[in-house]
Amino acid sequence: MKWLLRILFLLVAVFGLVIGALLLMPGDKLATILAEQVRAQTGRDLKLTGDVNLSFWPVLGMETGPVTFGNASWAGPEPMLSAESLAVGVDASALISGDLRIKRVIAENPVLRLELSDGRGNWELSAPATVAPANSTSGATPQGQQGEVTLDHLKLTNARLLYIENGATKFDFANVDLAASWPNIAAPLKVHAQMAVPGGAVDVDLSIQDLPAYASGVVTPLDLTLTAPGGDFAFDGRVNLAGEMAGSLRAKTTSTELMLAAFGQAGMGVPLGLGRAADVSAQMTYTQNGRISLRNMVAQLDDNRLTGEADIMISDPPQITARLDAGDLDLSRFNDGAATGGASQASPATPQNEGWSTAPIDASALALANGRIRLKANSIAVPGLTLGPSDLTLNLDRSRAVLQMNPATLFSGQLNGQVVANNRNGLSVGGNLTADGINVQQALSTLGGIERLSGTGSGSFEFLGVGQTEDQIMRSLSGKGRVDVGRGVISGFDLDRLMGRGGGEAGTTVFNSLSASFNIDQGVLRNDDLLMSLDNFRADGSGRVGIGNRDIDYLFTPVALRANSGNGIAVPVRIVGPWSNPSIKPDLTKVIEAAAEGKAKELEDEAKQKVFEKVGNELDTTITDSDQIEDAIKNKLEDELNKGILKLFGGN
Structure with a gap:
């Protein structure tokens, strides 16, 4: 029995001496031994600086100062992990049985770089290959059963997390606190991370x-x-x-x-x-x-x-x-x-009857994304108008948006073409559109507050405007176009009453067709070829429409085709004033000029007739035009000359 006690005492003494030696060993020596073991197991370099403190039971642990853990050989030169301090502890009893139960991993101000390249992750660890001794026997060396690995507590404080994929940094987050737990082999891994951001914090919870x-x-x-x-x-x-x-x-x-x-x-x-x-x-x-x-x-x-x-x-x-x-x-x-309080509030729009809105247009949304979006909708309401069933494609490219209509339903008709909004160097809008079956009254009322013209039309329109407000864009508009309208109505004056010498200011005028082309420059539309066809009249038009100023100065000239023995009577009408309430009146100056021209023609014709009668009586012939006067005089002279010659030679 004494020899057994002596053996136990010897074992305790040896164990105590080993523990004492470890405790008395300098920190740098412990760090060297640990780094050698880590390299043998993972193939990575572990560098520890400062004091290294150990604990043995029940937790085999280590606390150290600044530490770095090397990256994979194919990754960048920066370490995979670095920290100002590191504490690691494992369950000593579990380690004896062959399991690795990590009780804690705590790091202060760590930097963790996760890199993925060609399907390889730098977090994949493997021991370096070893060469078998020359005298080893052939065949595989029996491998022991690998023990379980678990993690009770991982904590990273004020960490920086980087994820690099094929050389490109996908994200780089700083000021991150991270905690993880995997208490047993059958339990899920749970990770919680928190990061300070403007306005608060981002919290992430992950479970594998x-x-x-x-x-x-x-x-x-x-x-x-x-x-x-x-x-x-x-x-x-x-x-x-x-x-x-x-x-x-x-x-x-x-x-x-x-x-x-x-x-x-x-x-x-x-x-x-x-x-x-x-x-x-x-x-x-x-x-x-x-x-x-x-x-x-x-x-x-x-x-x-x-x-x-x-x-x-x-x-x-x-x-x-x-x-x-x-x-x-x-x-x-x-x-x-x-x-939100961080965004500017739009100022109130200018009332519709006073002018275009001067509120700044926020076009920053054009920079949110690039790409191609196709949208089908039953209706689309945008500021100032509503589209019906439409098939639209929006192309976005670096703050430039192109809206393709394939087609769009607007004002009861269809639009084909595109509209462009470009906010790369200030905001500009433009378009190239064709229209068919458009309700003219709806279009003019919505776009310009004009209510008096109705009908169904088609046409084409090219335009470009620049500015940061609706008012600036409308005043800068340039472009060209053409409009063709079928049977329609102009309310506010009666052309039949006007041509019948009435006031022409009430009632309606029904027309069979209307066509016009136009050019726009600096927000002013000009037209010189308007033609309107009615049952008994024809009307021409020319003038200016101020899109920017929302006013009009236009001369509309109807002609009564059957009047004046089919020669027609023209009574011009001038439309002047703001779109909301223009003045529509006959242009009396033009009427008087036309009437004076007609009276002068009558007096001229009457004078000619009297001359013809007088000359005819003198020449004893009938004269109906000025050419006959010359012929009659020649004939008279020839006759008198013949008579004189006969008398000269004794003839009768």
């Missing part, structure tokens, strides 16, 4: 259901939620080691502008109707090249509901390709001031 399967490359269930100022995201699906995902997505914002500001897009306005508050759900697929595909998408954007599908390439700005269907899309308050 089967971490060993995920680490081996198997597609694994994933739950992910992100909460940020202004909204939140939720994803429930599956993920693989390359970060590719597929599952259901839900994104909801109460203030999209706040969320954009939180992710570095401060001051980016969102038009009302396009998602200042949004609720989007879809089946999402994310691929390794940064493409997000959304299928079976339902998007509630403010009061508008859209369905369809979209593909988004993550870039700056995002590249979007989408096909959407909408019922009644309301963008009538597109330019209303943002609800």
Whole structure:
């Protein structure tokens, strides 16, 4: 029995001496031993500086000063992990049984660089290959059963997280606090991260259901939620080691502008109707090249509901390709001031009867994305007008938007062509349109407040305007076009009454057709070839229409075709004044000039007739025009000359 006690005492003494030696060993020596072991197991360099403190039971732990952990050989020169301090502890009893139960990993001010290239991740660790001894026997060396690895607590404080994919930095977040837990092999890995952003903080909760399967490359269930100022995201699906995902997505914002500001897009306005508050759900697929595909998408954007599908390439700005269907899309308050305090409020528009609006137009939304979006809708309400059933395609490219109409229904007719808004160097708008079946009264009333002309028309229109307000754009307009209108009505004066010497200021005038071409320069439209056809009249027109000033100075000249023995009578009408209330009156100056010209013609004809009669009596012949006077005089002279010659030679 004594020898047994002596053996136990010897073992305790040896163990105590080993522990004492470790405790008394200098920190740099401990760091060297630990670095050698880490390199042997992972192939990476571990550098520890400062004092290294150890604990042995029940937690085998280490606390150190600044530390760096090397990157993969194919990755960049920067370390994969660096920190100002590091504390690591493992369960000593579990370690004896062959399991690695990590009790804690705590790092202060760490920098973690995750890099992915050609399917390889720098977080994949493997021991360097060793050469077998020359005298080893052939055949595989039996491998022991690998123990379980678990993590009770991981905490990174004030961390910087970088993710680099194929040499390009996908994200770089600073001031991040991260905590993770994986208490046993069958439990999910749970990660919580928080990052300070403008307006508050972003919180991310992630759960991977089967971490060993995920680490081996198997597609694994994933739950992910992100909460940020202004909204939140939720994803429930599956993920693989390359970060590719597929599952259901839900994104909801109460203030999209706040969320954009939180992710570095401060001051980016969102038009009302396009998602200042949004609720989007879809089946999402994310691929390794940064493409997000959304299928079976339902998007509630403010009061508008859209369905369809979209593909988004993550870039700056995002590249979007989408096909959407909408019922009644309301963008009538597109330019209303943002609800958040950070966005400027639009000033009240100038009343319609006083001029165009001088409120600044916020066109910053043109820079939100690039891409191509096709939209079909039953109706689309935009400021000042409403389109009916329409098929539209919007192309976005670096703050320039081209809206293609294929066609669009407007003013009860159809528009084909395109409208362009360009905000690259100040705002400009332009277009090239053809129209068919347009309700002229609806168009003129909506666009210019003109109510008196009605009918169904067609035509073409090219235009360009520049400015930051509606008023500036209208005053700068240039372009050209043509209008053809079928049977229609002009209210406010009666052409039949006017030509019958009445006032011509009440009633209506019905016309059979109207055509005109025009040119626009500096907000002024000029036309010189208006032609209106009526049953008993023809009307010509020429003049100026001030689009910028919203006024008109136009001479309209109707001609009574059957009057004056079919020669016609013209009574010009001048239209002068503001669009809202123009003066429409006969141009008496023109009437008097026309009447005076007619009287002079009568007096001239009467004088000629008297001359013809007098000359005829003198020459004893009938004269009806001036040419006959010359012939009659010649004949008379010849006759008198013949008589004189006969008398000279003794004839009768």
